Amino acid sequence: MKLEAEIKNIKKILVDDENFFQIPDYQRPYSWDKENISDLIDDLLTAFQRNNDEHYFCGSLVLVDNKSDNRYDIIDGQQRITTFTIIACVFRELFGVSLGKKASKYISNSIQDEYEEDKRKLKFLTNEKYQIDFEETVLKRISFVETKNIEKTFPDNKYLQNAHYIRQFLKERVEQDNINIEDFVIWFYESVVLTSITCPSQDSAIQIFNVLNDRGMPLSSIDILKSTLMSKLSSKEDRTAFKTKWELINSNLKFSELEIDNMLNTYLYYKISSNPKNRLDKELIDVFTKEEKSSLEIIKEISDFSDAFILMSNQEDKYIYCLRYLRHKIYWNSILTTAIFEKYSHIEKLKELMVAYYYQNWVAGATVARIKQTSFNVLKLVKINAAIEKIVEEFKTNIDKYSTTKTFKESIESSSVYGRKWDRAILLLIEYFSSDEDKNNFIPLGPKLHLEHILPQTLTKTWEETFSAEEILEWTNSISNLTLLSLRKNVQAKNNSFQEKKLAYKNKDNVSTSYIITQQILEEENWNVQSLKDRKIKLLDKVYSKTLLFN
Structure with a gap:
């Protein structure tokens, strides 16, 4: 058997009858948490809303065909495949009776064999308890309960915890954005794709896994951006000037222990003030094309923005220190760097408001979907130097909509503060x-x-x-x-x-x-x-x- 690699959608991986999977006994337990689930659900729904005619790439799957068990051993990708299976079970519980025949069949066949009800598509060899938990509380039927603290209610069952988080995040976005769930389920199975690599042996699979996770990566979007901008310069002198400026930007960032990819992603958010739909290089080239700026004008703006990014990152400021503990740094990073870059009039008050807003949401357990659009709206207001009252109104509208303050106070005044991520x-x-x-x-x-x-x-x-x-x-x-x-x-x-x-x-x-x-x-x-x-x-x-x- 040769190594086989193919881009496959979830339908082809999980729904097709001939594919059954298992997590080998030497693998670590399933470990995805609330934040992983929040990011995945948000990314999936955002991709569906923005580009539902395109594939959404969701990583790699490295397999070994285990002939003795008639299943594929999952060497890399167990977190995603397990989560996809849990999502299918949540689909079944939440929307099963309202879905059409096609969507319902996709869901059912991704959980179990079409003809043998007790034959599951995914099983665990890591620990008998994990398989029993997965089987009894998720695969057969999920008994959802109303609880304010999911992890405390199900302390030893990560599968059931995440099923509750998936339900919570799905319901919130579906209701908020009026999403057609039938279309979304079908899109999920037909348009979410992975690179599936089937290996002839465990040794070869582990070798592939190590190569995929090695630092030696192919040409990055930053390299492509640099190359594209330089190619638009006709003279050798201009290309030399561009290259020198680029290297200086990179050097200044490294001196400040910062990375050029973080700075450029922050710059991208500044430019588009919305969620990126494509790779960084494609997004920025589209923006630059519309602006009709030369590559030397562009590199000058990037350099000035990078200086603002460094200044923001190195400030000895209590409010910025507090913001640095947040997980989703891109939102406050882009707002504050933009404020410095655009010389916003009320930057000190802005920092106070941002600590208040993001900490309330963090402690209240809000998902990234809840803060994302408000962050973009504030970013736009900062770019036009809007009155600080407008920003207060933007934050307050979001806080009031979700009763965030009430949940925030309940969490921080509770008897179980220890052990929370905040x-x-x-x-x-x-x-x-x-x-x-x-x-x-x-x-x-x-x-x-x-x-x-x-x-x-x-x-x-x-x-x-x-x-x-x-x-x-x-x-x-x-x-x-x-x-x-x-x-x-x-x-x-x-x-x-x-x-x-x-x-x-x-x-x-x-x-x-x-x-x-x-x-x-x-x-x-x-x-x-x-x-x-x-x-x-x-x-x-x-x-x-x-x-x-x-x-």
């Missing part, structure tokens, strides 16, 4: 604004930064005498019981008594903690329910002073 970022926001100094050093979310439970998770007798079981459940993982420590201080504090913890915070090894919010705890004589209530008020006051700006 827990350290919220405490760092409080930390930055606990000082009156204009400039602070940026604190990275690295392994040296730890969240300390003042009332420890593992209790000694002293703590159990101070707190009841109900109080422990209510307060242990709340914001008022959390503080910041360095790695060394965290190890020193351990699960000790409060007095011993204070010694570790203060002067263990003659080194005091550097965090203001932790130093403030040293003022407490004891740590009890009243201490927690008082600290909660102080912390929330600081958070709300920076985030509740749209009421």
Whole structure:
């Protein structure tokens, strides 16, 4: 058997009767989370709305034909194939009765064999529990429940968690954009494609996997953009000038520990103020063609924009520090770089509003789809130097539409702040604004930064005498019981008594903690329910002073 590579749609991969797949026992467990699901659903629906007559490429699938099991072993692509299967099951539960024969058959046959109901298209060999969870809670039937905390409701079942996220994100976008679900389901199976590579052996499959994931990549869209712009210059002197300018841009970015692809993507968002439909080079060349600018004019603008990007990225600014913790950096990056580039009149107020808006959405669990269009609208307003009141109105309209503030406050005031993706970022926001100094050093979310439970998770007798079981459940993982420590201080504090913890915070090894919010705890004589209530008020006051700006 030779290596075979082909572009295949999901219909051909999952629906066709002869294809059955399994995850080998040496593979890692399924690991996609809420953010992966949010990005995928948003990308799929955006592609369907904008380019539903084109294929949407969704990566590679590396397989080995396992003759002994009559299935294909998935060497690379298990996260996507598993997620596609979960999406099919969600389609079945949400829309099954309203879909036509074609869409319904696609869904059913991508989950199980058309003629053998118990023969599933995908199964796991990694762990018997995973297969049982997948089979009983997703493949057979999904019993959806209404819950505010999906991960807490299904702590050990990633498949069921993601089924609930898929349902949530699908329903939100379908209702918001009035999407024809019949057309979308058919498009999903017929137009979402992967590069399917079937290998003769496991060794050859792993070799292909390593090549696909190696740093040695083909010509990038940035290389194509550079080449295209240079080709439009007729004289050798102009091409030399362009090349010199390009290399200077790249050098300045690297000196600032920034990447040219991040800068150019930010520049693309500045130019089009909307979601890109194609590769960076195609999008920008289309823009430049419409503007009728020469390549030397273009490289001058890119250079000036790059300078603004570097200036924005290197600012010693508390608000920008807070924004740097956000996952979807492109939106705030493009808005603030544009503000600097266009010399926006109200940039300081703009930064305050952006921290308030993006943090409310982050803590409230909003998807990228919810913030995307508002970000583009604000970007457009900044480009025309609109009044700051217009931007306040834009943010507020979005916040009010989804009742974001209500969910934000419920999340941050809850008993389960610890373990959320934003827990350290919220405490760092409080930390930055606990000082009156204009400039602070940026604190990275690295392994040296730890969240300390003042009332420890593992209790000694002293703590159990101070707190009841109900109080422990209510307060242990709340914001008022959390503080910041360095790695060394965290190890020193351990699960000790409060007095011993204070010694570790203060002067263990003659080194005091550097965090203001932790130093403030040293003022407490004891740590009890009243201490927690008082600290909660102080912390929330600081958070709300920076985030509740749209009421």
